[in-house]
Amino acid sequence: MEPILEIKGLRKSYxxxxxxxxxxxxxxxxxxxxxxxxxxxKSTTIKLIMNLLKKDGGEIKVFGKDNVKFEHEIKNxxxxxxxxxxxxxxxxxxxxxxxxxxxxKTWDEKAYKKYIKKFELPEKKKxxxxxKGMKMKLSLTIALSHNADLLIMDEPTSGLDPLVRSELxxxxxxxxxxxxxxxxxxxxxxxxxxxxADYVTLIHNGEILFSESKDDILSNYGIVKGGKEILGxxxxxxxxxxxxxxxxxxxxxxxxxxxxxxYGDKILIEKPTLEEIMLYHTRREQNAV
Amino acid sequence: xxYSLIVKDLLIQKRYVAFSxxxxxxxxxxxxxxxxxxxxxxxxxxVYILLTTSCAYDEKNKTDIMINSLPIKRxxxxxxxxxxxxxxxxxxxxxxxxxxxxLLLSGAPIKVYPMTLDSFxxxxxxxxxxxxxxxxxxxxxxxxxxxxxxxxxxxxxxxGVSYIxxxxxxxxxxxxxxxxxxxxxxxxxxVILLLKAVALLAFIALSYGLSVKFYKNREF
Numbered sequence: 001m002e003p004i005l006e007i008k009g010l011r012k013s014y015x016x017x018x019x020x021x022x023x024x025x026x027x028x029x030x031x032x033x034x035x036x037x038x039x040x041x042k043s044t045t046i047k048l049i050m051n052l053l054k055k056d057g058g059e060i061k062v063f064g065k066d067n068v069k070f071e072h073e074i075k076n077x078x079x080x081x082x083x084x085x086x087x088x089x090x091x092x093x094x095x096x097x098x099x100x101x102x103x104x105k106t107w108d109e110k111a112y113k114k115y116i117k118k119f120e121l122p123e124k125k126k127x128x129x130x131x132k133g134m135k136m137k138l139s140l141t142i143a144l145s146h147n148a149d150l151l152i153m154d155e156p157t158s159g160l161d162p163l164v165r166s167e168l169x170x171x172x173x174x175x176x177x178x179x180x181x182x183x184x185x186x187x188x189x190x191x192x193x194x195x196x197a198d199y200v201t202l203i204h205n206g207e208i209l210f211s212e213s214k215d216d217i218l219s220n221y222g223i224v225k226g227g228k229e230i231l232g233x234x235x236x237x238x239x240x241x242x243x244x245x246x247x248x249x250x251x252x253x254x255x256x257x258x259x260x261x262x263y264g265d266k267i268l269i270e271k272p273t274l275e276e277i278m279l280y281h282t283r284r285e286q287n288a289v
Numbered sequence: 290x291x292y293s294l295i296v297k298d299l300l301i302q303k304r305y306v307a308f309s310x311x312x313x314x315x316x317x318x319x320x321x322x323x324x325x326x327x328x329x330x331x332x333x334x335x336v337y338i339l340l341t342t343s344c345a346y347d348e349k350n351k352t353d354i355m356i357n358s359l360p361i362k363r364x365x366x367x368x369x370x371x372x373x374x375x376x377x378x379x380x381x382x383x384x385x386x387x388x389x390x391x392l393l394l395s396g397a398p399i400k401v402y403p404m405t406l407d408s409f410x411x412x413x414x415x416x417x418x419x420x421x422x423x424x425x426x427x428x429x430x431x432x433x434x435x436x437x438x439x440x441x442x443x444x445x446x447x448x449g450v451s452y453i454x455x456x457x458x459x460x461x462x463x464x465x466x467x468x469x470x471x472x473x474x475x476x477x478x479x480v481i482l483l484l485k486a487v488a489l490l491a492f493i494a495l496s497y498g499l500s501v502k503f504y505k506n507r508e509f
Contacts, residue, residue, distance in 0.1 A: 051357075054508060080358045086350065087355060091297075104359075
């Protein structure tokens with residue numbers, strides 16, 4: 001079975017920033033959280049998938065097909081939600097829908113009506129009069145109204161209140177009940193992923209630091225605390241993002257069982273959150289021992 | 290899909306569509322001594338207003354990102370903009386015919402110059418030149434830069450339509466030495482009209498080709 005999204009050796013440079021040959025795979029039936037700090041390359045990667053930016057090298061396959069050669073066919077099966085509103089603010093919701101509808105071969109009016117009702121969207125209201133949360137719900141409604149098999153979302157929860165965020169996440173959980181669909185979801189609010197993600201991919205400075213199942217990450221990673229005396233030659237191999245203070249050190253480990261076996265009672269291991277895992281990874285260069 | 294994008298260019302600027310028709314009416318009153326070029330100048334003005342506003346709204350809302358995330362080819366996005374220009378021109382034409390006839394019927398004490406085939410042709414040429422030169426700049430650099438080019442073109446064409454008309458008439462009167470020219474002028478009016486139409490179409494096709502090439506290379 002072909003992955004729904006497959007990226008191999010993707011490269012893109014512009015200005016001082018570059019995507020440095022990244023790889024990732026997303027299978028049907030899963031939600032992948034794409035995390036990283038601002039400026040890490042999340043939006044650039046998404047724009048490359050959507051062919052809004054031209055890649056310098058590498059391969060992007062969506063539904064097993066090249067994203068540029070089969071762009072038209074692929075986009076018929078993609079629903080997109082971006083961090084900002086890119087609809088015409090001067091139009092009403094129903095006018096915007098009327099313009100977008102003919103583009104999709106599989107437009108589903110029933111689904112559109114269902115989400116309009118669910119999100120209580122005022123169809124006769126101009127888009128510029130909608131709140132940020134409403135605009136995001138409109139994007140999601142459009143994305144879910146043409147039986148898309150892949151949802152691509154670029155920071156959809158950024159700037160939203162907890163209630164709207166929770167509504168969005170709940171809707172995504174419902175969508176993914178259909179095992180033929182997948183969601184690729186970029187965010188820097190990692191707590192969103194605690195609830196819904198199956199896989200988590202971390203990007204930093206244009207490089208993928210890891211792409212693993214969330215359960216594996218949470219069961220294998222650990223925050224290690226201990227005395228400085230154990231920070232020997234192996235420290236850079238054993239630990240990520242070592243932070244030292246007067247009393248000892250704190251660091252992240254990718255394999256807490258192995259570290260426990262190696263250091264025994266000299267260390268204390270705590271369960272990390274996804275946010276802590278991201279922070280330890282992304283500050284690695286500044287604090288490495 | 291093209292239809293949807295063209296209607297979009299009208300829907301986003303409903304107020305400006307109404308305003309441009311009022312502008313058309315105002316020009317009939319203002320241009321009392323311009324005779325047959327009133328229509329050409331007014332239509333060029335209407336198209337300029339509507340084209341500029343539609344491009345400005347595209348840029349303001351950054352809708353290139355949304356449009357190009359939909360299943361549509363970039364060449365179709367470009368084609369829709371070119372076609373929208375001729376829809377604007379058609380609207381100006383219909384508006385002018387209605388207003389000029391209403392004014393004639395009302396017996397208002399002003400000079401009303403009905404649209405002639407010549408003024409229609411000159412208007413079409415002026416609008417095509419304006420569009421043909423402006424849109425490739427828009428699709429390459431976006432609205433901010435194309436606005437300057439568009440304004441200069443509009444300024445030249447709006448005030449230059451009478452000159453274009455004279456040139457047209459001159460070309461028709463003066464047969465130059467040379468077999469091809471003599472052959473052309475020896476043909477009937479229909480053939481000459483067709484040749485002009487072909488030249489205009491070739492110009493627009495070239496402009497469209499350039500716009501597509503530029504837009505395909507744009508990044509958002």
